[in-house]
Amino acid sequence: MTIDALFETGADHQADAAPSITIPRPDDWHVHLRDGVMLRAVLPYTAAQFARGVIMPNLVPPVVTVADAHAYRDRILAGRPEGSDFEPLMTCYLTDNTDPDEIERGFAERGWIAAKLYPAGATTNSSHGVSDLAGLAPVLERMEKIGMPVLIHGESTDPEVDIFDREEVFMEHTLLPMLKRHLGLKVVVEHATTSGTVDIVRAHAPRMAATITPHHLVINRTSIFQGGLRPHLYCLPVAKRESHRLALRRAVTSGESCFMIGTDSAPHMRSAKQAECCSAGVFGGVTALQTYVQVFDEEGALDRFEAFASLNGPRFHGLEPNRGTVTLVKKPGVAVAAVPIGDEDIVVFRGGETLPWSVGGTKP
Numbered sequence: 508m509t510i511d512a513l514f515e516t517g518a519d520h521q522a523d524a525a526p527s528i529t530i531p532r533p534d535d536w537h538v539h540l541r542d543g544v545m546l547r548a549v550l551p552y553t554a555a556q557f558a559r560g561v562i563m564p565n566l567v568p569p570v571v572t573v574a575d576a577h578a579y580r581d582r583i584l585a586g587r588p589e590g591s592d593f594e595p596l597m598t599c600y601l602t603d604n605t606d607p608d609e610i611e612r613g614f615a616e617r618g619w620i621a622a623k624l625y626p627a628g629a630t631t632n633s634s635h636g637v638s639d640l641a642g643l644a645p646v647l648e649r650m651e652k653i654g655m656p657v658l659i660h661g662e663s664t665d666p667e668v669d670i671f672d673r674e675e676v677f678m679e680h681t682l683l684p685m686l687k688r689h690l691g692l693k694v695v696v697e698h699a700t701t702s703g704t705v706d707i708v709r710a711h712a713p714r715m716a717a718t719i720t721p722h723h724l725v726i727n728r729t730s731i732f733q734g735g736l737r738p739h740l741y742c743l744p745v746a747k748r749e750s751h752r753l754a755l756r757r758a759v760t761s762g763e764s765c766f767m768i769g770t771d772s773a774p775h776m777r778s779a780k781q782a783e784c785c786s787a788g789v790f791g792g793v794t795a796l797q798t799y800v801q802v803f804d805e806e807g808a809l810d811r812f813e814a815f816a817s818l819n820g821p822r823f824h825g826l827e828p829n830r831g832t833v834t835l836v837k838k839p840g841v842a843v844a845a846v847p848i849g850d851e852d853i854v855v856f857r858g859g860e861t862l863p864w865s866v867g868g869t870k871p
């Protein structure tokens with residue numbers, strides 16, 4: 508990593524004068540690319556920011572077989588912009604009927620690198636998820652044996668549980684017992700949102716890790732209601748109170764290897780967000796790196812950005828870091844406000860706002 512802080516003055520040198528940071532190209536360890544026209548609309552943004560992406564399998568119908576994963580991977584590769592070398596890392600969607608042999612076959616063939624566990628009904632397109640966690644034990648045992656990580660959407664689906672407590676209840680009642688039952692299982696808690704979760708992850712590292720989104724580092728639950736209801740800030744797990752946001756910022760900037768990028772970029776059409784019943788998901792793929800690096804800058808931790816962005820994820824998954832580099836520049840920039848799709852569009856998280864950091868050049 509190099510940090511260039513050339514505080515030259517003079518208009519001619521304005522671009523060169525901006526502080527910048529160059530790191531190995533980062534990966535997005537949690538991204539929803541969808542399919543069809545939406546895939547083709549959003550993929551260029553993720554491919555511009557990240558070298559690889561762990562592709563969430565919650566399509567309709569979900570990615571459950573090795574054949575499904577191969578076919579979806581081919582559609583992603585075909586949807587890449589000209590010249591892009593973006594590499595999709597596939598996942599499979601666990602259900603009550605998942606066959607441990609199919610899981611192992613996909614992992615051995617590198618058809619997928621991990622399996623995603625959605626408790627049934629927890630979030631968008633999770634109705635085929637796992638309703639009987641005890642019944643999943645043979646699958647988790649197999650994954651433990653072959654060293655295949657499970658990526659967990661960690662929220663209780665009990666409708667009696669307050670929505671702001673669902674992650675905490677899941678951790679206490681489901682995740683901690685699961686970790687005890689499967690002592691060798693590699694686990695990623697996806698989109699961690701609470702201080703309790705990051706403490707649990709720390710306590711179980713290195714076999715455990717967490718992805719943390721850009722939006723959970725910059726918004727809290729009050730943001731969702733600031734001046735009125737903000738549907739484009741609604742996602743699951745829902746943002747928590749300020750003390751949790753601050754704990755997440757401490758976690759990502761701590762330098763600990765168990766925290767990694769995972770944008771949870773989750774595009775929904777504007778009409779699905781600005782609706783009587785708003786879909787859950789924040790479309791953060793366009794402004795992810797600008798947001799993460801801003802947070803590290805604000806926390807005085809730019810020297811730790813490389814580990815979080817580019818090294819921790821590959822290390823957890825047993826992959827090499829990327830060879831190319833990306834340069835981020837402390838130069839104000841404005842991302843597109845929305846990405847058009849036919850007659851509609853998808854609203855971009857922090858799109859249209861002046862952000863203090865911009866993405867500079869990428870070297871393959």
Ligand SMILES: NC(=O)N[C@@H](CC(=O)O)C(=O)O
Pocket residue numbers: 539565630631632660741742743744771773774787788789
């Ligand atoms: N994060 C979200 O709010 N939504 C995701 C699903 C998920 O990861 O929970 C989506 O697919 O839209």
